[in-house]
Amino acid sequence: MNFLRKIKSRLFRILKSENKISPLEYWESRSKRYGARAVLNLAIKEEEEQSFRKKQIAAIFPHLRKIIRQNDVVLDYGCGVGRFTVGLQKLTEGKVVGVDPIQRFLDMAPKAEHISYLKLKNGILPLEDNTIDIIFICLVLGGIPDSDIGFALKELSRVLKSDGGICLVENTSAYTNHNRWTNRSAQQYKALLPWINLEAVAAYKELEDDITIFVGRKLP
Numbered sequence: 001m002n003f004l005r006k007i008k009s010r011l012f013r014i015l016k017s018e019n020k021i022s023p024l025e026y027w028e029s030r031s032k033r034y035g036a037r038a039v040l041n042l043a044i045k046e047e048e049e050q051s052f053r054k055k056q057i058a059a060i061f062p063h064l065r066k067i068i069r070q071n072d073v074v075l076d077y078g079c080g081v082g083r084f085t086v087g088l089q090k091l092t093e094g095k096v097v098g099v100d101p102i103q104r105f106l107d108m109a110p111k112a113e114h115i116s117y118l119k120l121k122n123g124i125l126p127l128e129d130n131t132i133d134i135i136f137i138c139l140v141l142g143g144i145p146d147s148d149i150g151f152a153l154k155e156l157s158r159v160l161k162s163d164g165g166i167c168l169v170e171n172t173s174a175y176t177n178h179n180r181w182t183n184r185s186a187q188q189y190k191a192l193l194p195w196i197n198l199e200a201v202a203a204y205k206e207l208e209d210d211i212t213i214f215v216g217r218k219l220p
């Protein structure tokens with residue numbers, strides 16, 4: 001009984017301290033604890049990671065292909081361990097820049113010609129204005145709380161060229177948000193990006209979650 005009480009109070013303390021840390025501290029500690037798996041839903045089995053990534057690519061890339069042009073400069077925003085950067089480079093045949101606030105993730109990302117990685121510091125994109133043709137975002141905005149999302153999107157708008165495009169993939173499940181993830185509806189994402197003619201073009205299931213794929217171009 002005493003032993004159970006001790007475990008319960010330890011768990012309570014761990015959960016309490018996890019709640020207190022900032023979003024960035026959360027990703028830092030998650031990267032340290034789980035390595036490359038930290039960017040995934042941990043309920044996905046290790047042996048299924050590759051087939052899961054292939055399924056994502058099969059669901060997302062046909063829509064991306066409709067807006068990407070040869071030699072487009074692509075920003076993979078919140079690229080994590082670069083699960084998509086090589087595929088993105090093959091699509092554009094031009095440059096791909098992966099940006100993430102967690103250096104440990106960037107260090108694990110695949111290095112190749114025309115692919116570079118930059119660290120996001122204080123939410124500021126280390127890129128010049130109007131230099132990006134396509135922004136790719138896969139399951140990143142949901143991890144940014146409402147208090148910070150406005151600044152993040154302003155930065156994305158700053159670097160995107162006037163005729164640039166976006167491919168956004170986010171969790172739009174209706175269930176209540178847990179403390180580290182904010183599910184937003186398709187309508188909410190459209191309202192957050194009024195400078196893009198954002199369209200929900202497809203959806204797929206990730207375990208129990210509803211994931212929506214959006215594409216759009218910057219409005220004049």
Ligand SMILES: C[S@@+](CC[C@H](N)C(=O)[O-])C[C@H]1O[C@@H](n2cnc3c(N)ncnc32)[C@H](O)[C@@H]1O
Binds near residue numbers: 039080102
């Ligand atoms: C669920 S993972 C997805 C990673 C990658 N897009 C993928 O699908 O494999 C979320 C990523 O967003 C990054 N991230 C957290 N806060 C961020 C922010 N404010 N801006 C950009 N990326 C952020 C995390 O470090 C992490 O790599």
